[in-house]
Amino acid sequence: xxxxxxxxxxxxxxxxxxxxxxxxxxxxxxxxxxxxxxxxxxxxxxxxxxxxxxxxxxxxxxxxxxxxxxxxxxxxxxxxxxxxxxxxxxxxxxxxxxxxxxxxxxxxxxxxxxxxxxxxxxx
Amino acid sequence: xxxxxxxxxxxxxxxxxxxxxxxxxxxxxxxxxxxxxxxxxxxxxxxxxxxxxxxxxxxxxxxxxxxxxxxxxxxxxxxxxxxxxxxxxxxxxxxxxxxxxxxxxxxxxxxxxxxxxxxxxxx
Amino acid sequence: xxxxxxxxxxxxxxxxxxxxxxxxxxxxxxxxxxxxxxxxxxxxxxxxxxxxxxxxxxxxxxxxxxxxxxxxxxxxxxxxxxxxxxxxxxxxxxxxxxxxxxxxxxxxxxxxxxxxxxxxxxx
Amino acid sequence: xxxxxxxxxxxxxxxxxxxxxxxxxxxxxxxxxxxxxxxxxxxxxxxxxxxxxxxxxxxxxxxxxxxxxxxxxxxxxxxxxxxxxxxxxxxxxxxxxxxxxxxxxxxxxxxxxxxxxxxxxxx
DNA sequence: GTGGTCTAGACCACC
DNA sequence: GTGGTCTAGACCACC
Numbered sequence: 001x002x003x004x005x006x007x008x009x010x011x012x013x014x015x016x017x018x019x020x021x022x023x024x025x026x027x028x029x030x031x032x033x034x035x036x037x038x039x040x041x042x043x044x045x046x047x048x049x050x051x052x053x054x055x056x057x058x059x060x061x062x063x064x065x066x067x068x069x070x071x072x073x074x075x076x077x078x079x080x081x082x083x084x085x086x087x088x089x090x091x092x093x094x095x096x097x098x099x100x101x102x103x104x105x106x107x108x109x110x111x112x113x114x115x116x117x118x119x120x121x122x123x
Numbered sequence: 124x125x126x127x128x129x130x131x132x133x134x135x136x137x138x139x140x141x142x143x144x145x146x147x148x149x150x151x152x153x154x155x156x157x158x159x160x161x162x163x164x165x166x167x168x169x170x171x172x173x174x175x176x177x178x179x180x181x182x183x184x185x186x187x188x189x190x191x192x193x194x195x196x197x198x199x200x201x202x203x204x205x206x207x208x209x210x211x212x213x214x215x216x217x218x219x220x221x222x223x224x225x226x227x228x229x230x231x232x233x234x235x236x237x238x239x240x241x242x243x244x245x246x
Numbered sequence: 247x248x249x250x251x252x253x254x255x256x257x258x259x260x261x262x263x264x265x266x267x268x269x270x271x272x273x274x275x276x277x278x279x280x281x282x283x284x285x286x287x288x289x290x291x292x293x294x295x296x297x298x299x300x301x302x303x304x305x306x307x308x309x310x311x312x313x314x315x316x317x318x319x320x321x322x323x324x325x326x327x328x329x330x331x332x333x334x335x336x337x338x339x340x341x342x343x344x345x346x347x348x349x350x351x352x353x354x355x356x357x358x359x360x361x362x363x364x365x366x367x368x369x
Numbered sequence: 370x371x372x373x374x375x376x377x378x379x380x381x382x383x384x385x386x387x388x389x390x391x392x393x394x395x396x397x398x399x400x401x402x403x404x405x406x407x408x409x410x411x412x413x414x415x416x417x418x419x420x421x422x423x424x425x426x427x428x429x430x431x432x433x434x435x436x437x438x439x440x441x442x443x444x445x446x447x448x449x450x451x452x453x454x455x456x457x458x459x460x461x462x463x464x465x466x467x468x469x470x471x472x473x474x475x476x477x478x479x480x481x482x483x484x485x486x487x488x489x490x491x492x
Numbered sequence: 493g494t495g496g497t498c499t500a501g502a503c504c505a506c507c
Numbered sequence: 508g509t510g511g512t513c514t515a516g517a518c519c520a521c522c
Contacts, residue, residue: 004129023225086224087234094217094235101209102146105239111210112217112235116228131497157509168499173510181304190506190509252375254512269471280494291514296495313494313521332470333480340463340481347455348392351485357456358463358481362474 001042009044013052021061021072022082029074032062124165132167136175144184144195145205152197155185247288255290259298267307267318268328275320278308370411378413382421390430390441391451398443401431 001016003009020026032053039046053070056062061078064070072078098108124139126132143149155176162169176193179185184201187193195201221231247262249255266272278299285292299316302308307324310316318324344354370385372378389395401422408415422439425431430447433439441447467477 019223019225023223083224083226087221087226087231088238090217090220090224090231091235091238093220094213095239097213097216098210100142100146101206101213102142103206103210105242108210108213109235109239112214112232115211115214116218116232119228133497159508168501169510170500171498174497176510187510188506189511192509256512265469265471269469282494291516292495293515294513297512299495310495311522312496315494329470329472333467333472333477334484336463336466336470336477337481337484339466340459341485343459343462344456346388346392347452347459348388349452349456351488354456354459355481355485358460358478361457361460362464362478365474 010048010051010055013038013042013044013049014055017052017056018061018082018086021079022086024079026072028072028076028078030072031068032070032072034069126165132165133171133174133178136161136165136172137178140175140179141184141205141209144202145209147202149195151195151199151201153195154191155193155195157192249288255288256294256297256301259284259288259295260301263298263302264307264328264332267325268332270325272318274318274322274324276318277314278316278318280315378411379417379420379424382407382411382413382418383424386421386425387430387451387455390448391455393448395441397441397445397447399441400437401439401441403438 001012003012017026017032026032035046035049035053038044038049042049053062053064057064057070061073061082062070063073075081094112095105095108098111099105103111124135126135140149140155149155158169158172158176161167162172165172176185176187180187180193183196184205185193185195198204217235218228218231221234222228226234247258249258263272263278272278281292281295281299284290285295288295299308299310303310303316307319307328308316309319321327340358341351341354344357345351349357370381372381386395386401395401404415404418404422407413408418411418422431422433426433426439429442430451431439431441444450463481464474464477467480468474472480
């Protein structure tokens, strides 16, 4: 996971975990790796990883069991909730960009439809 | 036009002009303001505006007449070409973001469809 | 490389590099000197050298690798293409000058032929 | 006749007259226009025209009859001599430019030959 | 160390 | 007044 320099690293770690949950790579209830592992792998300070984990907990995605570690919420709707959230933000952004280029939401939808259709043929 | 700090100012000026052309605010053949006007307004150096205008020319969107100014191409397909380009880039990005969250292109399309439908009702 | 005062310095740098490529002194793929070197040697601003290098890139003769340098295109036809271009421009100019003095292209050719023949004998 | 700003105007007038003689537009013995006419037409000072005429005389191309005007030499070889001179200078320059691009005189000749042949077909 | 961006500002060329 | 060239030099991004 390469970092971009324009956003706090801890938020990039948060986003990355959210995406992995949304993709189903991290199932509800799964234990997140210890603070040290990702810190070594990402070459960041363990405090930065802790900051990320605290943010996840603040959002209700994780909980900690003292002495055991940090776990993903066991809420069966967790994945769905995250997917909705990510999808919402991406769609918002797409419609905003298209709006700035003069496309109505309906036109933005049609443009995407066209594109997906073409890509399918290409495959 | 507020600048974001993460991208070159001259490219943000380029994008802004592209969007205005796509929206039909700047018709083909229109004269762009002189280098000095936007420089004063945006509080950037005239060289930065020139850099933006040269990039537009490099992309074939404008031409310059020494002593007269910088003009949008008179190509009647200019607007369409730009709209296609901007739409393409926005869609690409949307599909990429959605892909990272585990959505197939078809799902990404459906999610947008849903969202637009809801927004329409909301209006 | 002495500069003449009637043409932009950056274009004289461009021409000089083109001629060296045409002569085979700079092989395809070769790395051009950094912006700073020729600037010191030619006593011009690094920005002027950069302007020249950007013009070369615009013409498709070079490409840049951020942090590594500016390189001549690896297209094996680069040399030939440049030789054709330079020869074309020189011939155009010769025929134009001769035309102003009342020589038809055929006569201009004959005059050159004569001159080259004499020079060969002289050698 | 538009002037270029990089050479003395009087020499540009000299060259222009030489070319017209070489083209046969001004026959040997012809009277050149008075100082005032070209001065008005070219929007230069009559002194500049006089300077040009003096240069022509210095080169042996003209002579003046007091009270009558300036006349082209009546030497029947005048035209030929000028044509030779202009052709020589143009050829010299062509071979020099081609030499800088790595062409031998023989190659420069061949390149011109090719070009003239193509132009003839094109006509 | 490499090229890229940007400022500040002088001066030129064309109109 | 318009864009074009150039200097001088700061600071950034990528290696």
